[in-house]
Amino acid sequence: MPLSETPSAVARPRLRAGDRVFAGLSTGAGLLILFVLAGVAAFLLVEAWPALTAPPEEVPGGRGVALYVWPLLFGTALSAVFALLIAAPLAVTIALFVTYYAPRALAQGLGYLIDLLAAVPSIIYGLWGFTVLAPATVGPSGWLADNLGFIPLFAGPVSATGRTMLVAILVLAVMILPIITAVVREAFRQVPRLHEEAARALGATQWEMLRMAVLPFGRSAIIGASMLGLGRALGETMAVTIVLSVSGGVTVNLISSGNPSTIAADIALQFPESTGLAVNTLIASGLVLFAVTFAVNMAARTVINRRSEFSGAN
Amino acid sequence: MSVPTRTERESDLTLTEAAPVRRTLPPWAPYAALAVAIAVGGTVTLAGVSAGLGAVLTVVLYVACVVTVSRLVEGPRKAKDRAVTTVVTSAFLLALAPLISVLATVISRGTARMDVEFFTFSMRGVVGEGGGVYHAITGTLMITGLATLISVPVGMLCGVYLVEYAKGRLATVITFFVDVMTGIPSIVAGLFAYALFALILGPGVRMGLMGAVALSVLMIPVVVRSTEEMLKLVPNELREAAYALAVPKWRMILKVVIPTALAGIATGVTLAIARVIGETAPLLVTVGITQSVNLNPFDGRMATLPVSAYYQYVNPGVPPDPSLDRAWSAALLLIIIVMALNLVARLISHRFAPKSGG
Amino acid sequence: MAKHIQVKDLDIYYDEFLAVQGVSMTIEPRSVTALIGPSGCGKSTFLRSLNRMHELVPKARVEGQVAINGRDIYGSNVDPVDVRSEIGMVFQRPNPFPTMSIYENVAAGIRLNNVRMKRSELDDLVERSLRSANLWNEVKDRLHRPGGGISGGQQQRLCIARAIAVDPAVLLMDEPCSALDPISTQAIEDLINDLKPDYTIVIVTHNMQQAARVSDTTGFFNLADVGQPGQLIEMDTTAKIFSAPREQATEDYITGRFG
Amino acid sequence: MAKHIQVKDLDIYYDEFLAVQGVSMTIEPRSVTALIGPSGCGKSTFLRSLNRMHELVPKARVEGQVAINGRDIYGSNVDPVDVRSEIGMVFQRPNPFPTMSIYENVAAGIRLNNVRMKRSELDDLVERSLRSANLWNEVKDRLHRPGGGISGGQQQRLCIARAIAVDPAVLLMDEPCSALDPISTQAIEDLINDLKPDYTIVIVTHNMQQAARVSDTTGFFNLADVGQPGQLIEMDTTAKIFSAPREQATEDYITGRFG
Amino acid sequence: ANEGSAEESELAGTISGAGASSQQAAQQAWTAGFQDQYPDVTVNYDPIGSGGGREQFVSGGSDFGGTDAYLDDDELAAAQDRCADFIEVPLYISPVAIVFNLDGVDELNLSPRTIAGIFNQDITEWDDPAIAEDNPDAELPSLPISPVNRSDESGTTENFLEYLTAAAGDAWPHEPSGDWPVGGGEAAQGTSGVVEAVRNGDGTIGYADASQAGDLSTVAVGVGDEFVNYSPEAASTVLDVSERVEGRGENSFAYELARDTTEEGTYPIVLVSYGLACTEYDDDQVGELVREYFTFMASEEGQQQAAENAGSAPISDELREQITPAIEAIGAT
């Protein structure tokens, strides 16, 4: 076997060209992302500035940017949070089903089915929500209003067409479900067999094993996935635009026709016919949404990091 | 040394002949319960209650039945386990309901125009019936293709950076901002791309590339995330093995780490494509719409499937039906394209997945 | 509380593949039984069939009988969950729950059954179990730190503490020392000796010296040939197996100069 | 091609933590050197510093000198990649590349470095390496099957074949047999004996018998106390270390009845 | 993929316009017809909305524009900056129908004040006396009224609100604008959204471009003493009785519509959408194309095609005569 006996083999300069180029490229890609985000933030700030500094009566609605954005922010938060509350537990259960309950031969195919939900463009969700889901909720909403009307969420009066906040929430939940499911499923797949076996060997039932070994292990992935889903729900534009009847102030009533709009939907609805300061106001609302996303992610990181030493990532 | 003495507990169970025997339910028991539940639910439905309520009743009845019997025969732990099994299974079935409903809706309304003309003609000169989405198919493929060309290298390189190169604060910062980036509303991404190009090329500019840039803003974080997660799964042992063979780092990443993770990355990239191929809002404000074929993504408006479906739906002609048919068929076509992409990703996964068994 | 185990004509399959064939043996209570044999001969497979852990592998199944104190654990109305809470297990690679603290790891098994145990009782039980596993002194000041944040040998002892905390009748150990250094190994062997008066212990090991040191009875598994199922070749008192085995294969294996 | 290694006053840090302190030793070419010692005393850390693998751990760094044939590998203009092409390494757990076939795994060192070589030459090299690693007969009919699809012992030998295919001057092995059964262990020990005439071999092992069987020289590492850095306590010919060690600590460790 | 007819022509090139979505269907017909005549020409129309259309036009981002409302003073100044002189002509006139979906009721007469009451949510039940008074023969159920309005800012809304403001007196207390001013009702995106929402509900009523009303029942609106249902003729008559806005230059044909007209046979709820162009373009070829295209849109043939595909009301011959000189001035230099 030939080997270069020359000691010079050990005597070349430090970093190879290939390494330098590749390291440069990947660092560049990382920095590019920061630049893009800085660009987006700068764009939002610059474009929002005239609205933020304008006298309140010139802003659409005539009461300043804060009061313009507030109902939108409320609607955005209301729809996204409820969508998350529905989708996240469902996604975790579905991930559990696919990884631990479904017959093994079927599991992959079933996972694929759920992934398909992610393949449906949002405009189709909008059309589906409008033409199929909304009419279907009119009856049950009536029942809710009659029987659970004392809960503010179901106060009514019931919308005649079903294009309510409830439907928007359901559509958003369906849209973010596959995203959360996919991430959580991958996390569950990575739970070391050893830990499952440890629980089983202690005499845990299937559910106890999941609670003992699997769910805690997937905890940070569940939070992370939920944040992804929440981000998507906060920013979803077309589906909400098409589905939701937006003509109300701040209300938690989910089943009437007067609902607060969401920031993204409002931009899509108002932008085409807007000029001048109205455009700046819309972008100011986009800036608010950006800030909210920022804060939500910050909070999620804090939650994840707080127990990071128990994450099992070692 | 002391050894724990046996503590007596309530559900203590021994396998000695003398000890009381805890029974398990026979395997057919859950099915029997299900049959009863379906029978009752079905009867109630037939008796005039809505089908949804009937289904809910069936599930509730089944759970109640199984849990009660199991609790009596097998004890509380086993009963809880059975309850969870039922809940988990029903949750899955519940999630399938919207999928089936969406697909059924799109298929039943979208097959109307699945004809040759639809795939080979544009809308140029078409009024009323006929016409096709050839121009929108080419537009969607080109714009999504361009977005993929931008996002995949950038996203993968960024993922590589985060996993293989980044240390300390900058990595944390970038990871965090990638998360923030996933939350950019699609319309804002479109407006951003528009503002960017207008800044450089003057107002009113419209081109396919703008759309691709807008879509990239949405796509990059998804690619970064999935690449990052997949690269993290590559065992360090493989990196060490390559290093020990005197392989330079970049080659190690390209030839060992990425191939090992390729299957997962491919899945992530398809998810990312699926995420953007159906986007409407950012394309409305960047590439606009045209009725004609435009194969130059660097100049002028281009049609795309979601945008043309959107306009066909929002501003149909008189009578509206031909437009609506085209809109639903375009939607169906989008789903078919994404499914085909998924299939390709699966093939790639299958081809490149690390093989362990012979 | 120790129990005797009777195995009769046990065949273990992975799907169509017969991994272990025709094993019959009796394991006495209050004794340590060592299982030795070359790699792939089915020691782990056999061990896992004693508490139905093999059922976690899809399509794995057994034929034959395993009776604990005379009761068939594969009987039609026996729940594997109940079997496993009687029979503890320690694995080759330490597997504490990384998401739990040291304390919670030890308490994990107890929590399953005794939802309502007084805090002080539980504290007590955790301390006793950790003392038995020879770990108390090393961790008593950081009981609420993550279970994954201690050294490999400590993790293995933590797993043993977890297994004995639920007070099983039988303790199965699959190569518990193979990842450990001599000092930790010594600690665990001492522990096995301490536990012997109260438990029925079955241990799989590659290490002949270890088998000789800790066990009362030794069983030798071997493959008739490549692709053939593993079989129990010989089982006898450890002294007998290591001094005067009946079978040539056993002698060959034992006198190999392996470590 | 074998080379001698000189280590002088080597301190190894993980960030602020001093893991190994003041090691000086000379490793002769064409010999096998065994490193033994209790867990955590820095054997692996030391071994990895010989081919700069410790640099993969963020913030790990060394002070002192390591010279291969007189040339300091930590010199300012030395590329670690070049160092590693001189010094091969085999890890405790076998780590073949799962995306590559058996053939490609052996050829990896060449392929990944884009060394151009005729197909027939490469075939030849792969065969020779596999023969040296005592694996040729077992895999010659399935060279193009995945490298992950063979047994643990075979995987370990595959990794050895991969390491010797690039023809390093020095071969470092970190507990190469700890995951293996006696038969595979034997095969690898035989292999070490076969390689000795051409290579400088350094092996870390927990197994005293193994150290005694395969090595010419043995170094004993120990911790002065918990939290203290590991140190080289004593190094001498294997015969001397195992019969008449100079230090009390060495004798204590060796005469422990451990396996 | 498809070819136009191979008629000889020297016109070639691409022009792009953007603006009112109301014109989309008509523009589709016009571009089809125009490109049929000139196969080497491509005309794009991007229905981004009137506001966007005006903004893009005045900033030079598009070659021509479409808008449901004529330029305001600021835009006027900006447009004069961009063009030597700009051209503003009504090309698309469409009735706005009031559509409703009420079981058992197919015909409905409503006076302007009643319409205002319904959309202002003062009249909330279908059997309200105000409605019953206008419809003595109808069997009105006791059902809540669900008024449906546009959720996006739109020219349709603006025109409808202008009508209410002018015709309903103090029954309609809101200022006209493109945004719907009353909260709490049902809102839907786009004309098709409103139509679909009205169709899906029971007891719903909304306003939408008449061409999309489809099988929905429409309201006959009180004009003077009679009730008029919409028709293209009734709609285009409005323009003839309306005043042209003064002081905007000779080529601006902006109209202050006579919403409160009592003229017999007029349907006052109409939307008038304008075409915007310049007299001067940097590129002569573009100027020529725009001129020819505008000529085509205004022609009898063009108006007829729009009427067929978009259900619009063709402009009258007098109006065509008035605006022809303006169109001929496009690209004149």
Ligand SMILES: Nc1ncnc2c1ncn2[C@@H]1O[C@H](COP(=O)(O)OP(=O)(O)OP(=O)(O)O)[C@@H](O)[C@H]1O
């Ligand atoms: N999950 C499985 N599926 C299929 N075959 C398996 C599985 N686990 C083990 N086997 C096969 O069963 C046989 C016995 O394996 P087992 O793990 O019991 O051996 P062992 O004696 O414990 O070996 P080692 O000493 O290497 O741990 C082997 O041929 C192995 O390949």
Ligand SMILES: Nc1ncnc2c1ncn2[C@@H]1O[C@H](COP(=O)(O)OP(=O)(O)OP(=O)(O)O)[C@@H](O)[C@H]1O
């Ligand atoms: N990546 C690391 N970061 C920080 N400290 C480390 C790291 N790796 C090892 N150490 C510490 O360095 C010391 C020496 O570890 P090393 O792995 O070299 O021991 P060893 O002798 O190989 O032990 P074993 O026999 O268990 O493999 C230990 O205290 C260990 O905790």
Ligand SMILES: [Mg+2]
């Ligand atoms: Mg085993």
Ligand SMILES: [Mg+2]
């Ligand atoms: Mg080590």
Ligand SMILES: O=P([O-])([O-])[O-]
């Ligand atoms: O034409 P619209 O502005 O009402 O959409």
